[in-house]
Amino acid sequence: MEITTExxxxxxxxxxxxxxxxxxxxxxxxxxxxxxxxxGCKWRGLPDYFGNWHSIYTRVNRWAxxxxxxxxxxxxxxxxxxxxxxxxxxLDSTIIKVHPDGTGAFKKNGPQAIGKSRGGWTTKVHMVAAxxxxxxxxxxxxxxxxxxxEGRKLLKKLxxxxxxxxxxxxxxxxxxxxxxxxxxxxxxxxVVPPRMNRISPWxxxxxxxxxxxxxxxxxxxxxxxxxxFSRFExxxxxxxxxxxxxxxVDKLISVNRP
Numbered sequence: 709m710e711i712t713t714e715x716x717x718x719x720x721x722x723x724x725x726x727x728x729x730x731x732x733x734x735x736x737x738x739x740x741x742x743x744x745x746x747x748g749c750k751w752r753g754l755p756d757y758f759g760n761w762h763s764i765y766t767r768v769n770r771w772a773x774x775x776x777x778x779x780x781x782x783x784x785x786x787x788x789x790x791x792x793x794x795x796x797x798x799l800d801s802t803i804i805k806v807h808p809d810g811t812g813a814f815k816k817n818g819p820q821a822i823g824k825s826r827g828g829w830t831t832k833v834h835m836v837a838a839x840x841x842x843x844x845x846x847x848x849x850x851x852x853x854x855x856x857x858e859g860r861k862l863l864k865k866l867x868x869x870x871x872x873x874x875x876x877x878x879x880x881x882x883x884x885x886x887x888x889x890x891x892x893x894x895x896x897x898x899v900v901p902p903r904m905n906r907i908s909p910w911x912x913x914x915x916x917x918x919x920x921x922x923x924x925x926x927x928x929x930x931x932x933x934x935x936x937f938s939r940f941e942x943x944x945x946x947x948x949x950x951x952x953x954x955x956x957v958d959k960l961i962s963v964n965r966p
Contacts, residue, residue, distance in 0.1 A: 715960040748934025772949035796875040798923035801834040806939045813942035823850025834858045840922040855881040
């Protein structure tokens with residue numbers, strides 16, 4: 709798989725213009741990143757036809773620290789939200805196993821959402837999705853952190869989005885009173901099943917709840933990238949870079965998806 713010239717034109721104007729004697733174009737760098745993301749190889753393992761691996765790594769590292777793909781994702785996401793009718797969103801999380809190469813960085817180097825749970829060293833990706841192809845926002849947390857607190861942080865970002873009346877689909881990890889009240893305060897409707905030990909269980913839209921699989925399908929496609937299926941990056945900034953990259957590539961491919 710590679711990013712075509714037609715697909716690249718969609719985001720070309722959003723990327724930094726390279727100045728000086730630069731041999732590698734931005735599309736060459738993005739396709740090199742795609743190779744690393746798909747195969748999960750080390751930067752040194754890039755085939756020679758991509759160019760000097762260290763030059764590619766240096767540019768990627770610079771983009772990651774500046775949040776270049778964060779901005780690209782935001783522009784594409786805003787365009788998606790405008791073009792689709794948002795009547796519901798899904799909130800969920802997934803656990804990413806951290807490779808031994810992804811641990812050991814000094815804390816002073818930057819945030820590292822890595823924690824030890826029963827599954828070992830892990831990172832959680834929390835995400836709100838408008839459908840199976842449209843991520844609204846996401847965040848990272850150590851693997852042992854609960855879903856509900858991080859979920860509330862993401863939900864607060866939906867304030868003033870103009871989605872009043874939309875339904876928020878969540879699993880039982882988010883059925884706490886505080887989370888449901890937050891959704892109501894946002895003038896949205898929580899769609900979440902009560903736990904079996906609830907003294908006063910509530911009714912919920914069971915048919916709408918089936919659409920929770922949309923965010924799960926989005927996670928499944930993201931984990932098709934080996935660099936996301938396992939976390940190799942020590943710093944959150946670089947791991948977020950790969951997640952943003954995968955979401956952007958998935959969006960570019962969806963342009964030609966039937």
